Amino acid sequence: MEQLTPDMVDAAEGLWAHVRLFMQTMLLPWRLYQIAGIVGLAAVAWLAARIVSPYFTAWLRSREGWPKGRLRLGLVIDRRLWLLFFALFAWITVLVMREVTWPSRSQLIALAAVVTTAWFFIGLLVRVISNRFLRRIVTWGAWIWVTLYFIGFTQPVAQFLDSIALTFGDIRISLLTVVKAAAVSGLLIAGARLLSRFVTGRLATNEDISPSMRVLTAKLLQVVLFTVAIVVGLKAVGLDLTGLAVFSGAVGIGLGFGLQKVVSNLVSGVIILLDKSIKPGDVISIGDTFGWIEELGARYVSVVTRDGKEYLIPNEDLVTGQVVNWSHTNNFVRLDLKFGTSYDDDPHEVSKIAINAAMTVKRVMAQRTPVCWITGFGDSSVDYVLRFWITDAEGGLTNVRGQVFLALWDAFKKNGISIPFPQREVRLLNEQIAVSEGKSAPPRPEFVSGD
CATH class of the missing domain: 2.30.30.60 (SH3 type barrels.)
Incomplete structure (x- = not known):
């Protein structure tokens, strides 16, 4: 970096001369009265905002039918009521003073009113930036630029920022260039984001385009718009991008090796959208x-x-x-339930009862009739499988299985169908066992498995 060059010294001296002249004009008697009036208006505006804010907030909460965007705008206005009241009171004061005295007597108050009004509208416009950190940077940058513009400090500040620069061969990057590039790119990115949201919203309502193609089109549009915004922003401030080609290529190779997983996930995301294997x-x-x-x-x-x-x-x-x-080509999902009944129950009746019971559940498809088949003869029961179809797997699988099981339970109870389970019998043998004490031992149990 160039240190204490003649350009930097001249720019710093010019900026200091403007600051000193501005402070001298502020100390004039008729300017001091206006400064006191501005302080008084600020105090009154702050008090009015504290009084009105609770009522305004309560009124916003009562607007139940309003969309979220309008409610957020109301909250932004509520946070900036002080600026709104100050600008309103300042403009009223300027209009009154210009009717009763010279315009120069209210010049400083009018300047404060203009700056405050600009601050208020900047706070509303930056809401289009969704990122909170970026929104704060843009807000403070716009506030500073507007203030410098109205007090006439843009030229000396620009010269001072331009004097602070880095030189790489034929490339000179000054602090002013960086600020301009950030401002222009930020505005273009915000515009690209708004355009992307608009197009994405229109695509979401187009039923002729599949969900996967909607997402893919929106993602490609975002990449193109943001890339164009950054490139145009850098070119707009006169930055030569051809000199950065070799450097960006080397950085790209390094990032490619270090971010293999990230690149793999990005490419896999494009593949998923193209082959339509899954969709929202x-x-x-x-x-x-x-x-x-x-x-x-x-x-x-x-x-x-x-x-x-x-x-x-x-x-x-x-x-x-x-x-x-579960819903790749269609929404049909088949579920299997396994159960068993006693050997005393007629398998034909059991199958009919099970099918009719499954049909009573709302989520079971009536177009595809459930089926019930014997799968084997077990140790304790005749084993069956009940198969049925649903079309709303997103509603859950466990709950519909539970509903069908409850329907089977009620139907079997109603028709006298028993559901057996393994049992164990315990028999007590009255066998006398001699022991050393000469007393009889307690009966020895014998465990016999059975139904």
Whole structure:
């Protein structure tokens, strides 16, 4: 970095001269009266905001039918009531003073009103930036720039920032260039985000496009828009990107080796979207995780289980591992229930009763009639399997199995069908066993298994 160059010294002296002149003009008697008026208006505005804020907040809470975006805007206004009241009181004061005295007597109050109004509207406009940290940086940067612009400090501050620079061969990057690049790129990225949200919302309502293609189109659009925003932002401030080609290539190779897993997940995400193996709303099982797909991300897939847990599964695991997609080609899912009945019960009647019982459950498909077959003759029972179909696996599997089991229990009780279970008999043998004390030992039990 260049240290104490003539350009830096001249820029610093010019900036200090502007600051000194500004402070001297603020100390003039008729300016001091205006400063005192500004302080008084600020105090009144703060008091008015403290009084109005509880009522305004209560009014917002009573707006139950309002969309979330409008309610968030109301909360932003509530947090900036002080600025709103100050700007309102300052403009009223300026209008009154210009009717009764010279305009110069209210010039400083008018400047404060303009700056405060700009601050207020900047606070509303930056809400389009969803990232909280980035939103704060943009807010404070815009506030500082607006303040410098209205008090006439943009030129000396720009010259001072431009004098602080780094030189790499033919490339010169000054602090002013960095600030301009960040500001222009930030604005373009915010615009790209708004456009991406708009297009994504329109795609979500288009039933002619599959869910996977909607997600893929939205992701590709975001990548293109953000890349164009960054490149255009850097080119807009005059930064030559050709000189960074070799450097960016070397950095890219290093990142490629260090971020293999990340790149693998990104590529796997594109593959998932292209082959349409899974899509939002599908019910899948991977390992011990069973749930429905909430979102397809660039690096992971969000799977929500029945107990409300959200698992973030890397895309690579879904491409290379075994995944059960319960709703890949269609929503039909077959479930099997195994049970047994006594040998005294007629198997034909048992099958009919089981099928009719399953049909009483609402989630069981009536179009595909359940079937019940004998699977074997066990030690204690005749074994059966009851098979039925459902179309809403996202509603859970355990609960529908439980409902069918309860229907079987009620139907078997009603028709006198018994469900046997293994039993054990205990027989007491009155055998006398001589012991050394000459007393009889207690009977020795004999365990006999049976039905």
